[in-house]
Amino acid sequence: MACMEHLKQQLEEAAIPYSCGEPLARHTSFQIGGPAALFCTPHTTQQLIQALELCRAEGVRTYILGNGSNLLFSDKGFDGVVLCTRSIQPEIQVEGDRIIAGAGMSLQQVCEEAARHGLTGLEFAYGIPGSLGGAVYMNAGAYGGETRDVLLEVEFVDEAGQVRSLPVDQLELGYRTSVFARTGWCVLRATLQLAEGDREQIQAKMDDLMNRRREKQPLEYPSAGSAFKRPEGAFAGSLIEQCGLRGYRVGDAAISEKHCGFIVNLGHASCADVLELARQVSDRVHQQTGFVLEKEIRVVE
């Protein structure tokens, strides 16, 4: 713990804000998760790079938190430093048909900026409640589009603390995965390549997709979106429904009545409840249908 005390001192000297024992449930859309030993909220990308470097030098474990919309933190919390990108001041530039934005920007903000400039291509992402960094890490997608379709280049910090950039074809973007999921590199900024379009049509498409989400998804409950990845040749939600598991519960974690692909928190669900529910549901689906369900939600224990 001596290294943690030293780290706190250095964060203070660098004027990088942090708090101790912050409940992670406050920072995830699931509203689940115990305390973070240190919860760091850099104001700038430069502070984020510096905080990462200080943690690296002290050998302290780190975890990058975007908007917390795809995460399930352990009930015990996280014994290292959670670095939050949402606290970074908004950073966005439009250059012709390209947008360069900071990792902590919400997808909603980036989509709205694209629409304002009459730039099309990113409408699919409107309504995904994540940050740009989280979307790159997860290669987030919806309604026939995914992040890699619009990504040109990403700036990041690697495991040696070097700031580097890579073009999209070197980012190993696949179904809900990327090079960042494999390496833990921290995304700083992304350049998106969009195309000129009609402002009204772009807005209309975004509104339509948002309405479809409101109709189909249990947005009234805390969740982390689709709990399972789509298995080849089927939909996780349909398989779960087919197995008679609509509304199935473990503690306060439940298969949503509205959309069986979602696990929702009915009030006081714990991480253990969600994991047990996911295990039982996967087992039942496998026994009854032969399909293997893999979690889409990132579990941090």
Ligand SMILES: Cc1cc2nc3c(=O)[nH]c(=O)nc-3n(C[C@H](O)[C@H](O)[C@H](O)COP(=O)(O)OP(=O)(O)OC[C@H]3O[C@@H](n4cnc5c(N)ncnc54)[C@H](O)[C@@H]3O)c2cc1C
């Ligand atoms: C109601 C609801 C609907 C959803 N709908 C969709 C959907 O349609 N399509 C879809 O793909 N997803 C969907 N999701 C899931 C989620 O919004 C996406 O996966 C999103 O991309 C996660 O972004 P985030 O900023 O919240 O990431 P977080 O949940 O904070 O983190 C997810 C992962 O990304 C990593 N990460 C975050 N930021 C960075 C960074 N700057 N550098 C490196 N790693 C980083 C984290 O360490 C973590 O491993 C939905 C979730 C909810 C709650």
